[in-house]
Amino acid sequence: MTRPTIDYNSNSPHYRENWVQIAEDFHASGKPIAWSDNYGGFWLVASHAAVNQIGSDWETFTSVNDLSGTENGGQGIVIPRSTYRLFLGESDPPLHTDRRRIEAPFFTPRSVRQWGPVAHGYLNEAVDALDGRGSGDLVDDVIIPTTARTTLHVLGYDPDDWRDAAYSAHAAVFLMPDDPGYPRDEQARLRQRFRDIILERRTNPTGDLITALAQGTVQGEPLSLDEAESMLNILVFGGFDTTTALVAHALIWLDDKPELKERLRDHAALRKNAVEEFLRVVTPATNIARTAVKDTEILGQKIAKGERVWMWLAGANRDPLVFESPNEIRLDRENARDHVAFSTGNHRCLGSPLAKVEAEAMLETILRRLPDMRIDHEGIKKYPRLGSINGFSAVPFRLDATAA
Known part of the structure; x- marks a missing residue:
């Protein structure tokens, strides 16, 4: 059988500017699975059904990052492979289930209802700080302060000490690890701070999520x-830029649509469904990887033991077999919530209710x-690479009723 190939690199400038067309062409090929030689080689999969199958079959497709070479040979959930193991995300059941159980009580519907007013409070503070100013930046002045402080509040970390964490998370998603500007030192200091607070909570519990991890x-x-x-670490870094990217994309798209703005402002049900549709279309976290631990087959294509499979979540959310006219944003789309923006299976993002x-x-x-x-559309700056997060480093705005 001839192996289909694709030159796919979500960290490239070409992907950054053309990923929607790449997804459309991939689906038009009739079978959205192909081999890429980039980063040591992997199978790219954009079928919505296949992504759900892979993400749910941990006995065939492992999340483990076997850095020691003593487990199952898995190469983790990111490509290129990380040298820093994500213990929760890069594990399989039953170990993954037991680790996840520690965090789960803080993201139940009852718990999440507590965090809505918290997010509102921090957002109102950010908006209040714009008083008297005629301009600002959505990312730096409004959204990041809200998502960062809310996330840290939920964890039990000082929400006013958000700037270092936000910078480390922000820079790490658009810089490659070998970039001279990569916040390696900042991340190391932050991780040490995390270790110190975990040790402190072992002797002085406070009933928060950090205490749950400590004990x-x-x-x-x-x-x-x-x-x-x-x-x-992943709770902190995973809770900042994903939601920031989602809201920034939504507000950019809504900028020239005053009637839709009013409807979303006034109708909670439409707003709730619109968030699902924006998640489908934007897909802030673009990819997630697995490693085959045995020979198998996906979409009629043989996958060999040890080969990596990259689930293209953004591509699966554009699958025309599931979403009619997938490139259109329809705020009332009936099956918008069928997206895989939060991954799928046992590893579906635990914090997704909070993000929404x-x-x-x-x-x-x-x-x-x-x-x-x-x-100010001319001033918008996308991340130089979208391999981790489909986001922005700048979204300037003006507070002017007559502005174009």
């Missing part, structure tokens, strides 16, 4: 400091409190 047990043993720090609550709160508040906001 949690996995398979009858206390969670190690490495495990706890890694899990806290934050996004809904920000859309309602910004549209209500800043009705005259106009985006």
Whole structure:
């Protein structure tokens, strides 16, 4: 069988500017699976059904990052492979299930209802700080302060100490690890701070999520400091730029649509569904990887043991077999919530309910409190690479009722 190939690199400038067309062409090929030689080689999969199959079959497609070479040979969930193990995300059941159980109580519907007012409060503070100013930046002045402070509040970390964490998370998603500007030192200091606070909560519990990590047990043993720090690390870094990118994309798209702005501001049900549709279309976290631990087959294509499979979440969310006219944004799309923006299977993002609550709160508040906001489209700066997050480093705006 001839192996289909594709030159796919989500960290490239070509992908950054053309990923929607790449997805459309990939689906038009009739079978959206192909081999790329980039980063040591991997299978790219954009079929919505196949992505759900791969993400749910952990016995065939492992998430493990076997850095020691003593486990199952898995190469983790990111490409290129990370040398820093994400203990929760890069594990399989039953170990993954036991680790996830520690965090789960903080993201139940009842718990998430508490965080909505928290997000509203931080967002109102950010908007209040714009008083008297005629301009600002959505990312730096409004959204990042809200998502960062809300996330840290949920964890039990000082929400006013958000700037270092936000910078480290922000820069790491658009710079490659070998870039001279990559925030390696900043991240190392932050991880040490995480370790210090975890150790402190072991003796002085406060009932928050950090305390749960500090005192949690996995398979009858206390969670190690490495495990706890890694899990806290991904909660922090995973909670900032994804929601920021989602809301920024939504507000950019809405900028010249005053009637839709009013409808979203005034109708909670439409706003809730719109967040799902924006998640489908934007897909802030673009890819997630697995490693085949045995020979198998996907979409009629043989996958060999040890080969990597990259689930293209953004591509799967443009699957025309699932979403009619997938490149159109339809705020009332009936199956918008069928997206895989939060991954799928056992590893579906635990914090997804919080992200959606934050996004809904920000859309309602910004549209209500800043009705005259106009985006400076010429000043928008996308991330130089979208391999991690489909986001922006700058989204300037003006507060001027007469602005174009």
